[in-house]
Amino acid sequence: MAGSVADSDAVVKLDGGHLNNSLGSPVQADVYFPRLIVPFCGNIKGGMRPGKKVLVMGIVHLNPESFAISLTCGVSEDPPADVAIELRAVFSDRQLLRNSCISGQRGEEQSTIPYFPFIPDQPFRVEILCEHQRFRVFVDGHQLFDFYHRIETLSAIDTIKINGDLQITKLG
Known part of the structure; x- marks a missing residue:
């Protein structure tokens, strides 16, 4: 019994102190565990290819104007990266x-x-x-539309950008 208490204490010390300290500052921890903060920009590992899916789960703000989800070829601002697809939800017109x-x-x-x-x-x-020829977009499990590719090299589409009036809860 005494041995298991000592083992528990070791786990508590490791979880409560040593492990947290090994991560360093919160800024350093964000590198390893990035927060899903809007505006968001993240890498799509290996780029897009037929059969690959990007998942965005979130919650729309209470009084939204709009939000956008874009798949781009990199993050360059000057010149701007090519945008393979931008989805922009506009609440005043109820348009996507x-x-x-x-x-x-x-x-x-x-x-x-x-x-x-x-x-x-x-x-x-x-x-x-x-x-192969298009993106198929589903919202809440229902297919909403197809968007035919305008960029031929699918693997170049390697970045997701999200901004606007939403909170991101999960990306995959």
Whole structure:
């Protein structure tokens, strides 16, 4: 019995002190465990390819104006990185706009959807499935639309950017 108490104390000391101290400052810890703070920018390991899916789960703010989820080719600001797909939810018009931006030129914007899936102060789940010719976009398990690729090298699409009136709860 005494041995198990000593073992418990060792675990408590390791969890309570040593382990936390080994992470260093909170800034250093963020490198290893990044917080899902908006605006968010993260790497898609290995880039996109047919069969790969990007998952964004979150909660819409209480009084939202808009939010955007973009898959881009890197993070460059000057010149701006190519945008393979940008999904922009606009609450005043109840629209989910889609577009791309290649070599600084925006493509033709698409807006047709069967219904507007986002509700203020409610959770959502967006899945962007990459196929050979298109992205298939699902919201809360329902396919909402297809967006045909405008960037040919899918593996170059290696960054996700999220901004606007939402809180991110999970990325995958």
